[in-house]
Amino acid sequence: MNLDQLRYVVVLAEELHFARAAARLGVHQPRLSRQLRALEDELGVRLFERTTREVHLTPAGTAFLAEARLVLRHAERAERVARQTGRGEVGRLAIGFVGSAGQRMLPGLLRRYRRSYPGVELELREATSSEQVRDLVSGRLDVGILHAGPSGVDHPALASREVYRDELVVAMNRRRPQAHRDPVPLRSLAEEAFVLFPRRLGPALHDRIVRLTRDAGFEPRVAQEAVQMQTIIGLVAADIGVSIVPASVASLRRPDVVFRSPAPKADPISLHLAWRRGESNPLVRTLRALVAPAPA
Numbered sequence: 001m002n003l004d005q006l007r008y009v010v011v012l013a014e015e016l017h018f019a020r021a022a023a024r025l026g027v028h029q030p031r032l033s034r035q036l037r038a039l040e041d042e043l044g045v046r047l048f049e050r051t052t053r054e055v056h057l058t059p060a061g062t063a064f065l066a067e068a069r070l071v072l073r074h075a076e077r078a079e080r081v082a083r084q085t086g087r088g089e090v091g092r093l094a095i096g097f098v099g100s101a102g103q104r105m106l107p108g109l110l111r112r113y114r115r116s117y118p119g120v121e122l123e124l125r126e127a128t129s130s131e132q133v134r135d136l137v138s139g140r141l142d143v144g145i146l147h148a149g150p151s152g153v154d155h156p157a158l159a160s161r162e163v164y165r166d167e168l169v170v171a172m173n174r175r176r177p178q179a180h181r182d183p184v185p186l187r188s189l190a191e192e193a194f195v196l197f198p199r200r201l202g203p204a205l206h207d208r209i210v211r212l213t214r215d216a217g218f219e220p221r222v223a224q225e226a227v228q229m230q231t232i233i234g235l236v237a238a239d240i241g242v243s244i245v246p247a248s249v250a251s252l253r254r255p256d257v258v259f260r261s262p263a264p265k266a267d268p269i270s271l272h273l274a275w276r277r278g279e280s281n282p283l284v285r286t287l288r289a290l291v292a293p294a295p296a
Helices: 003-015 018-025 029-043 059-086 105-116 129-138 203-215 229-237 247-251 282-290
Strands: 048-050 055-057 091-097 120-126 143-147 158-166 168-173 193-196 221-225 243-246 257-260 269-276
Touching: 003 018, 003 029, 003 059, 018 029, 055 059, 091 129, 091 282, 105 120, 105 282, 129 143, 129 158, 129 203, 129 269, 143 282, 168 203, 168 229, 168 247, 193 229, 193 243, 203 243, 203 269, 229 243, 229 247, 229 257, 243 247, 247 257, 269 282
Parallel strands: 091 120, 091 143, 193 221
Antiparallel strands: 048 055, 143 269, 158 269, 168 243, 168 257
């Protein structure tokens, strides 16, 4: 039994005429007759009663017809889904992102992706850069948007490209004496307590922040660590300390927190799109195609 034989049964049942059915199927009538006889022999039942003047379904043929149509619908769906999946149009894609990406870059990317590939289910996970590297390598994430160094993600199993550049800004409670200044001289923060994230969770960004303060002549005194950017801003709002964060975090507007440019101005920080080397998932390919590299 094969799909062609099932199609022959369905079309003949609709036409009840061998010549018309053969023409509709695009086959010669003898082939149609042979295939139906072979199917009936395999099943051990007659599906059609044939006379010189008419063709009609037997009770067994009527029961078989309903199942044949169901099988053909499933086969057509399987073919359609396979083709769509191969083109990266359906499936499930797990995307990791750092908190700063969720403020500016990610919303526009998601809008474009959903317009282009509405059949793809997106699973979004906010995670630190280190967590994303771990989950990309293990296969729990398909794509990551994370902070990386100038040469990209430092892991041999991963590839990446720079897709966004962000400035670094000083976040502080509005009541701080320096809050009215813009830019804020970094040297004026030498005696301040800082709120930062642990280096192990984002070494590229952490090192950039610390290098900025060292260039200003001091080592930051970390009074409190926090993992997520919104938590860091909440602690700044509580006047636990000041922080240096990506400028995109400023969209987390709080009336008691101000964001000021540092002086001297810091070099931009990079967000990278990361994926596994040799990745064959077409969904990853379609996402990568929608994300333009950062301007040179």
